[in-house]
Amino acid sequence: MSTTLIIVIVVAIVLAAALVAARRQREAKVEGQRVEAGEHREEAQARTREAELAEAEAEERAARAKRESLAAEEQAQRAERERASAEELEGRAREIDPDHDPDSTAR
Numbered sequence: 001m002s003t004t005l006i007i008v009i010v011v012a013i014v015l016a017a018a019l020v021a022a023r024r025q026r027e028a029k030v031e032g033q034r035v036e037a038g039e040h041r042e043e044a045q046a047r048t049r050e051a052e053l054a055e056a057e058a059e060e061r062a063a064r065a066k067r068e069s070l071a072a073e074e075q076a077q078r079a080e081r082e083r084a085s086a087e088e089l090e091g092r093a094r095e096i097d098p099d100h101d102p103d104s105t106a107r
Contacts, residue, residue, distance in 0.1 A: 094100050
């Protein structure tokens with residue numbers, strides 16, 4: 001064999017080995033990126049679930065607060081109606097009480 005042919009074969013083997021090594025390195029990098037992307041997706045899903053849970057809890061709290069507010073408003077209205085009814089009954093009692101002095105300012 002001639003020296004030139006040996007050099008060409010050695011260069012071809014070295015180039016082929018370099019190409020195989022570069023391809024393996026590229027594949028390893030791509031696989032690493034896939035793994036990292038999967039981890040990011042899992043983290044994103046976990047955070048999405050946490051956000052949805054927090055949002056649902058906030059909506060429940062807001063609904064509970066609204067119910068409480070409406071109940072308090074209804075209770076205040078009921079109290080006002082009772083107060084008006086009591087004042088009306090007190091007025092009627094004063095009108096029909098034979099012992100009541102209409103000129104008296106005390107109740």
